[in-house]
Amino acid sequence: MPEGDTVWLTARKLHDALAGRTLTVSDLRVPRFATADLTGRDVLDVRSRGKHLLTRIEGGLTLHSHLRMDGSWRVFAAGERWRGGPGHQIRAVLGNTEHTAVGYRLPVLELLRTQDEERVVGHLGPDLLGPDWDPGTAVRNLLADPVRPLGEALLDQRNLAGIGNVYKSELAFLARVTPWLPIGELPDGVAERLMATAQRLLEENKNRFDRRTIPGARRTDQHLFVYGREGRPCLRCGTLIRRAGQDDRVSYWCPGCQSGPTT
Structure with a gap:
């Protein structure tokens, strides 16, 4: 999508x-x-x-x-x-x-x-690329259901609008937690930093006509850390990237870099 x-x-x-x-x-x-x-x-x-x-x-x-x-x-x-x-x-x-x-x-x-x-x-949460973007409201929406897995909460457009499967997986990697971690178990301040990162990534990629790039991931032909890289070595630690289903979608993660529960 x-x-x-x-x-x-x-x-x-x-x-x-x-x-x-x-x-x-x-x-x-x-x-x-x-x-x-x-x-x-x-x-x-x-x-x-x-x-x-x-x-x-x-x-x-x-x-x-x-x-x-x-x-x-x-x-x-x-x-x-x-x-x-x-x-x-x-x-x-x-x-x-x-x-x-x-x-x-x-x-x-x-x-x-x-x-x-x-x-x-009208049901949508704050738009990451819109004039109504409000990170505080987005964080409160996410944490309103603390037992919900991070990946599911990020994809719920009622919490914040604009994140899809690519950014879901990449944001979890950048936060060094798996997409299955209950969002209420994020360390203090991580949810706030995650929202700032999400907004920055979409802003940086919104004018790209080719492929979106996560800063730090670019290695010759590599533009993302985990999404679409199942079975390939992590760009940080070399562990093979894994993929699994999550709430009718798929998530990618690095078992070496990301802590928390998995499927």
């Missing part, structure tokens, strides 16, 4: 291509909104909220989308051939005289009143 930095960058690309311009193409290929016609309206703004995308359109409308596991928005120059998947995977097309934005495999796509945005994003 794309993480907060990827969604932020997607919103920026859509904003640059659509905002301040009048829609000349509008095609929402989901049954509920198939008859909606947005042509002739200006796109006012495109913003991310955690992993959600909000495209605000003249007339008090918002097109809400979520990428989940494999959805994507692609931006093409007007007249350019679309490349992002077969036509039957297209769920939305928004275009103007200069650009066309095409949404592929979008599992969530709905048109709502802008005043009703809280209905779809």
Whole structure:
């Protein structure tokens, strides 16, 4: 699933291509909104909220989308051939005289009143890349359930918005604890430092067009400490990285560097 930095960058690309311009193409290929016609309206703004995308359109409308596991928005120059998947995977097309934005495999796509945005994003915790970021609130949300494993708590978007499986595994490594450690057992001050690190990592990676990088992990072709490195030596201690399921997802960790329970 794309993480907060990827969604932020997607919103920026859509904003640059659509905002301040009048829609000349509008095609929402989901049954509920198939008859909606947005042509002739200006796109006012495109913003991310955690992993959600909000495209605000003249007339008090918002097109809400979520990428989940494999959805994507692609931006093409007007007249350019679309490349992002077969036509039957297209769920939305928004275009103007200069650009066309095409949404592929979008599992969530709905048109709502802008005043009703809280209905779809109001449950989210502070956004790591948003103006509402509040590390104190995020820490309190996380520690409200002290027996919950760290990895599960970090992925819960109600606690804080923007962390996915990659950052979950990397943050646990940087904190030197396993993703299964009950969050209430973190040493004093670690939760606060973890939030500061999480916000810094997403900020540093949000403009990357290639691959995200965790500072200190870069060794020739290596950009992450543990995620996706099962069976390869830890960049710090040489112990082989392990992988296991956790709450319907997977976690990666180094048995040599990280203390705490495992699966």
